[in-house]
Amino acid sequence: MMRSLYAGVSGLRNHQTRMDVIGNNIANVNTVGFKGSRVTFQDVLSQSMKGASAGNGTRGGTNPMQVGLGMGVASIDTLFTDGSFQPTGKPTDLSIQGSGFFILTDGMNQMYTRAGNFDFDNEGNYLVPGTGYKVAGWVADDSGVVNANGPVTGIKIPVGVTMAAKVSTQTTSAGNLSADDPVGTIVQAPTELYDSLGIAHKMNTTYYKIDNTTWLSKTTVADGAITADTQWQQISFNTNGSFKEAVTINPPTTTATTLNIPNLKMDATPNAVHTANHTVFDADGTPHAISMTFTTNAAGNGWTYKISESGVKNPTVVEGTMDWDSASGSYVQTPHTTPVVPFSSPIAVKAGETTYSFTFTPNAPGTAFNASLSQQTYHTNAVTTGLTLPALQMDSDLASSQTTPEVTVVDADGNVNTFSITFTQNGTGWDYNYTINGTATATMGSVTWDTATSTYAGLPTTVSVGTPPIAYALATTNPVAPASNPTTSLSTTSSQATLDNFDITPTTGATPMSIKANLNSITSYAGESTVQVEKDGYGAGTLDSKYIDTTGVIVGNFTNGQSKVLGQVALATFNNPSGLNKVGDNLFGKSVNSGEAKVGTSGSGGRGTFNPGNLEMSNVDLAQEFSNMIITQRGFQANSKIITTTDQMLEELANLKR
Incomplete structure (x- = not known):
């Protein structure tokens, strides 16, 4: 009879434990980041009155007869389901959606939490205001790079952080130069460049339309603190309005009148x-x-x-x-x-x-119109650098002559000249002379065939063409012995002029600058001219504000209009988060059964993601807790009946001796 009494007592005691857990859950229904717990019961050792017996040929087996001795608590589990998210509007507040814990440190020990009510103190430490624990992560280097493979430390972003100036090295022109605009249209595109000291210098690019598919651009930098030449560029477009090419040009130094x-x-x-x-x-x-x-x-x-x-x-x-x-x-x-x-x-x-x-x-009128102005005075993008006589084969017939096809030779100033070579048999070799812009020269020299070397001897290595004369290299390739069917052609070798860098020397003591222009994004379609010039580089700045993105990266906004990564918040996961110890203040500590913390960035290794400006609320379900409270109350009440009924039976037993 005493067994039922002790069974009832165990039921009362353990239901009281469950009630304590339910009470703690309900008490923390509004605690940020709180994770509720649950109690699971189990029976305890049973006393055997009679053991089980196996069946034999005449009788079947019997089951054991056992009397239970009460119940106990099997476990008190922490439930790590996500709580609801409450927007706070505070940019330093964080919540985690999914698995993971914030890492907090006091410089020696690490604790873990799901409560992200953080803030910065007067020294720039990112911490929990109520406890002073610092939020752990990684601090970016001076260039804004975070090493997430390094050890985590308390994040500290000092007040008044400055960003060094970055010298400008490139400009990018983008937008449209209108194909509707008449020839002679002028479009302005101003911008600013920064030297190594962070001093801004005004740069202006002026675009001039010179024909339907070509514009000139003039870039100047002159603000009293700059020594720089004016740079000219020629921008060409395809017939469909897309960018074709751009080259640096050299306008004349004197005015042609x-x-x-x-x-x-x-x-x-x-x-x-x-x-x-x-x-x-x-x-x-x-x-x-x-x-x-x-x-x-x-x-x-x-x-x-x-x-x-x-x-x-x-x-x-x-x-x-x-x-x-x-x-x-x-x-x-x-x-x-x-x-x-x-x-x-x-x-x-x-x-x-x-x-x-x-x-x-x-010239007399005719059906063919001819009234073009003289050649342009700035160089094109196809400067002739050499002349080649491929597969040169002279005519061996006496008193015969042959002339190469006429080619165009362009010098660095854009002057266009026509050129050909005439070879005339002289009995022992061939005399040669040039025809330049339709005018033939006197005999310039003679060449002969060298059978030992299978080459033509006496050919010049350079040819002077134009006024003033420009010397071009002359070469032969694959020479062939003289024959009655000669091959004498002439080709030119041209080099593409490049878009030169714009060199600037500040007089402020800053280092010289070399600006590379990128014009590939300019188009020439009908409509408005919208071209603008963007640049890299910026002046020095001071930290003005900061925010945290969904990956936990802390980004600073500076007074120079730039942004830079300042640090990143780390996340930790555990193989068995239910094995963590609750140590108060919304904190967890690792235990021998939780496993070691696996530290990394959000979104990696099964870690959750951040919700900036939100806090995770308690995951306690009040409806479930109230239901559990009623069930626990009924269980406690039933166990109390066991005790009172057993007590009455014991009292009746005592009355038998009267």
């Missing part, structure tokens, strides 16, 4: 309209797009002309009429008097602050 129109030949087709454009540079190096328009009258025997500066709102316009006088072989003013007065040349037109004279070289 006379523009020649060679071989002027008007179109005699009635009502024909022709335009010739050219870019000129004034004394300040500013380009001006000059446009000339010729229109044939309805009879096809006279023309009107107009010369103006394109892209200027109120350009200076020179206009007039003219016709062809066959007797004098010249263009004359219309109307004209007798005797005929030739068309006056040159004609003056003002572009910017410079007056340009147009000189005409007349």
Whole structure:
């Protein structure tokens, strides 16, 4: 009978333990990061009244007869399910969605928590305000790089952190240069560059449209603290408006005031309209797009002309009429008097602050219009560097000659020259001379065939072409012995001009700068011109504010408009988080059954992710706890009945002796 009494006592005691756990859960229903617990019961040792017996041939087996001696607590488990997330709006608050614990340190020991109510103290320590424990992670180096493989330490971001200046090394132009804009349109794109001391220098890039698919850009830096040359670039676009190429160009150092129109030949087709454009540079190096328009009258025997500066709102316009006088072989003013007065040349037109004279070289009218201005004065992107005679094979017939096909030779200033070589049999070898821009030279020398070396001897190594003459390398490849079927061709070797760096020397004591321009993102479509120039580099700055992103990275915003990584919060996971010890203050400590902490960044190794500006609330479910409370109360009440009933039975037993 005493067994039932002690069984009831164990039931009362252990249900009271369960009630204590339920009470603690309910008490912490609003505790940040709290993880509720549960109690599971188990029976205890049973007393055997009779053992089990096996069956035999005549009788079956019997089961054991056992009387239980009560119940006990099997375990008190911590439940690590996620709690709900409460937005706080405080950027230093963090919560973890998924597995993982914040790591807290006092410099010697590490503790773990799910409560992310953190803040910065007066020294810049990221910590728990109520306990002073520092949040552990990694502090970034001066360049903003976090070494997440290194040991974790308390995160400290001192007040007044500064960011060093970064010198500008590159500009990137992006946007559109309108294909609708007329020739001569000017577009401005200002920006700032920073030297090694963080001093800003104003840079301006001006874009000039010189034809339908080509723009010039002029880059200057001049703010009183800079010594720099003006840099010019030529930007070319494909016919579909996409970027083609860009090269550095060299505009003339002196202003040309006379523009020649060679071989002027008007179109005699009635009502024909022709335009010739050219870019000129004034004394300040500013380009001006000059446009000339010729229109044939309805009879096809006279023309009107107009010369103006394109892209200027109120350009200076020179206009007039003219016709062809066959007797004098010249263009004359219309109307004209007798005797005929030739068309006056040159004609003056003002572009910017410079007056340009147009000189005409007349040629009889015809159906083919020819009124182009002289060659551009800045170099193109295909500078001729060499001439090659591939598979050279001379004609062995006496008194015969052969001429290479004409090639174009372009010098570094963009001057275009035509060139060919003529070889003439002289009985023992071949004399050669050049034809440059349609004019043949006298014999320049002679060559012979060397059978021992299978080469032509006497060929020059350089060829001078142009005015002033430019020397180009001349080479032969795969020479072939003379034959009656000669092969004599000529090809040119060109080099692509590159986009040179823009060199700047600050007078502030900063180191010299070399700026590389990236123009690949510019387009030329119809619509508005939107081109802008962005740059790298920035001035020095002081930490203005900071925030934490979803990976736990602490980012600082500085007064120079830049952002930099300052550190990163670490997360720890355990093989058995239920084995952690609760040590108070929302903290857990590792135990021999929790395993070692596995430290890393959020989102890796099964670790959860951060929710900045949120706190994880308690995971206690009040409805479940109240239900458990009722069940526990009924269990306690039932066990108390066991005790009172057993007591009554003992009392009846004692009354038997009366």
